[in-house]
Amino acid sequence: MALRFRGIDPESPNGGSPTVWLEDEKAEIVVQGWLPDEDQLREISETEWAPGHGAGVPDHEGVVRIPVRMIPFLRKVCDDAERAGLWRPAEER
Secondary structure, three states: OOEEEEEEEOOOOOOOEEEEEEEEEOEEEEEEEEEEOOHHHHHHHOOOOOOOOOOOOOOOOOOOOHHHHHHHHHHHHHHHHHHHHOOOOOOOO
16 A cells, blocks of 8 residues: 555644545545534435435445645645546546
8 A cells, every 4th residue: 555644734632633645556535534523424414415325424434524724735635646647537537
């Protein structure tokens, strides 16, 4: 696995900082974040967000929250993935 650290939230206390990595071999962005609170999880679980996709979070998936101050790290990891050739527009796949 070629996991590359791309950024960590410098303002999070207690060492539980949201973090972003780029996984080169699988062409994935990996995000560590805070768990949603009960109200957020209920709304996520009860809403059909996209036609044809059921409400809720499948057992093999998870939801995390990250602060908007992490936007620069998300941009960086997306730019890194694109520069590495890991992302292509759908019409090119």
